[in-house]
Amino acid sequence: xxxxxxxxxxxxxxxxxxxxxxxxxxxxxxxxxxxxxxxxxxxxxxxxxxxxxxxxxxxxxxxxxxxxxxxxxxxxxxxxxxxxxxxxxxxxxxxxxxxxxxxxxxxxxxxx
Ligand SMILES: Nc1ncnc2c1ncn2[C@@H]1O[C@H](COP(=O)(O)OP(=O)(O)OP(=O)(O)O)[C@@H](O)[C@H]1O
Ligand SMILES: [Mg+2]
Numbered sequence: 001x002x003x004x005x006x007x008x009x010x011x012x013x014x015x016x017x018x019x020x021x022x023x024x025x026x027x028x029x030x031x032x033x034x035x036x037x038x039x040x041x042x043x044x045x046x047x048x049x050x051x052x053x054x055x056x057x058x059x060x061x062x063x064x065x066x067x068x069x070x071x072x073x074x075x076x077x078x079x080x081x082x083x084x085x086x087x088x089x090x091x092x093x094x095x096x097x098x099x100x101x102x103x104x105x106x107x108x109x110x111x112x
Contacts, residue, residue, distance in 0.1 A: 001096040001109060002070045006061040007033060008089035012081040013059050019080045025063060025073055027112060033060040039086060056087060064099055066109050 020028060034055040065073055074091055082088050101111040
């Protein structure tokens with residue numbers, strides 16, 4: 001299993017959620033986030049000492065997936081969230097040790 005974390009623009013959230021649902025991917029956690037990527041500094045003034053880190057509003061999607069579904073989910077986020085402009089977001093894929101469905105006690109992939 002893998003945990004897929006996708007940090008994307010809030011403008012793309014509905015499209016991505018819809019595409020995930022249509023692809024049969026159930027179980028997503030969505031949180032509001034803010035952060036910065038490669039272009040972190042916005043110069044607010046001609047004085048070089050007066051700059052501010054500009055945090056951009058983002059949403060963070062988390063999906064626990066069987067290994068076999070990871071590439072499909074990554075492609076789907078790419079297809080729906082990409083504009084080709086800077087700030088389109090980032091996807092991280094993390095190994096996932098275990099999952100537990102609280103209601104039944106099921107473990108591993110059957111808990112997803
Ligand atoms: N290395 C990172 N670690 C953790 N979060 C990150 C990292 N890079 C980007 N993020 C998060 O993803 C969001 C979107 O990043 P962004 O798309 O701007 O990445 P980038 O590397 O600057 O690529 P681009 O050049 O396309 O803008 C950031 O606002 C931040 O929340
Ligand atoms: Mg960036």
